[in-house]
Amino acid sequence: MSELSAMKIAEARDALAKGEVTSVELTEACLAEIEGADALGAFAHKTPDKALEMARAADARIKAGDATAMTGIPLGIKDLFCTQGVDSQAASRILEGFRPEYESTVTRQLFEAGAVMLGKLNMDEFAMGSSNETSVYGNAVNPWKVDDRALTPGGSSGGSAAAVSADLCLAATGTDTGGSIRQPAAFTGITGLKPTYGRVSRWGIIAFASSLDQAGPMTKDVRDAAIMLQAMAGHDPMDSTSADLAVPDFEAMLTGDIKGKTIGIPREYRMEGMPQEIEDLWAEGRKMLEDAGAKIVDISLPHTKYALPTYYVIAPAEASSNLARYDGVRYGRRAELGQGDGIVDMYEKTRAEGFGPEVQRRVMVGTYVLSAGFYDAYYNRARKVRTLIKRDFEEAFAQGVDAILTPATPSAAFGLGEMQNADPVQMYLNDVFTVTVNLAGLPGISVPTGLDKSGLPLGLQLIGRPWEEGDLLNTAYALEQAAGYVAKPERWW
């Protein structure tokens, strides 16, 4: 493993500033790692020429004394982000060959800060999945391995998680609609932050469920998450839901001091059939925060049980609307048409061959719950339950809770293909601990805190108050310090 590609953002930033390393050296090290890691399926589109060009510009900028914390840092970018002139297809066949004429706000901000793009990362098609098995590029594979099985890196940001965990890049962008940053982070032993809804602009990110989608950093530790969020966040006139709020200095808020903070433990997250190891991990996390001086209180979030069914109405409903744009007219792939085929044939054939089975299923479920006669029974009811789910959190925060500690996932990474014969709902259960956070619009972070008995990483989730990412990151930092997690996957690829 290259020492350079294994660096954290903060380490690289300091080494770049001192002139101990150049961005070109860091970038070349990452590109070499990527070349040797095709077995992981993490990078779907590699952009080595662009990367080196950006690295040279970053080195010039550092020399000129005009660097930011992200200048010269090589990143992987999830395929969901539109990157100008570079393939951006949301891991879908329907966007084959799509090269955007514009740059997403997040990537524009990162590149303006001087970050380097190594390429586009694998993911579940349109971010719909929890195992990176719905991608048109094929599976991304977890760098962690304990027997002869190939394990999932989680999803939908599976390529991002695999790339960061295997040290193919210093950090990566992810997006999270129901857990798509936090679950893969937990499965691969890295840190993943979903910010408050509205903290990061959604402009130029291929939309899945617009009221839930939020981009965030996937990094090697909490400090890096703070540094990278800083560069991604901020108000954007191009996204009417982006918040016009000042972005604090997140890194400066990492003191590790959480004395007097109140941490809530929601009793409804103790799921029936939850593995003992997850229970134990959660209890250890609670103890670590208590030892660091926090006050631990039991809380109740009574509507937790309804979060997944609510999500599986709202997310498909929004997806069916968002994905209506893929019609074979303006971009991407159009199906081959037969003699006499009309425009409806064109739509139907294009969408049947362009969308994979999971995307088709969700678009159709969304169409159904929005259709005349069912709109009230399903969609409106789900929006009302969503109000109640958010209210549960508001009541906990009103009682003085600063952050909430939960497991990140109900298990460690499972084998690729193991869920193939399960019904779709079984796969959806992966997001049971994360999906509430999207429905309530809150910030949540997954921090690796231990290994299971077979040696696979496990993570805990902390949920914060809206707009309090700084405070949340600091609590996560205290947890990280206490857990002392340093394990890395052994190279087999």
Place this chain on the structure above:
Amino acid sequence: MSIDEKTAAHVAKLARIRVEEARLPELAQEFNTILGFIEQLSEVDVDGVEPMVSVTPQRLKRREDVVTAGGDAKRVLSNAPDAREGFFAVPKVVE
């Protein structure tokens, strides 16, 4: 509420996704599994609860009603599967 093949075919039609006849029973079955899961929501007392319209309490920003972009047909069309003479081309719509 159980979905039969006829409903499944209707939903596929509304979603503009061609589904072969032979796949309809399987599709109806999948819908029923998912809808069965969603059905739990009917247990929740939602009397007097407002449906959520925005997860963060903000007023959407407004801007002046003026032209801010445009005149860029070439770039707009650059990814079209079929573009001719400055237009998106599609099969005949009007007989």
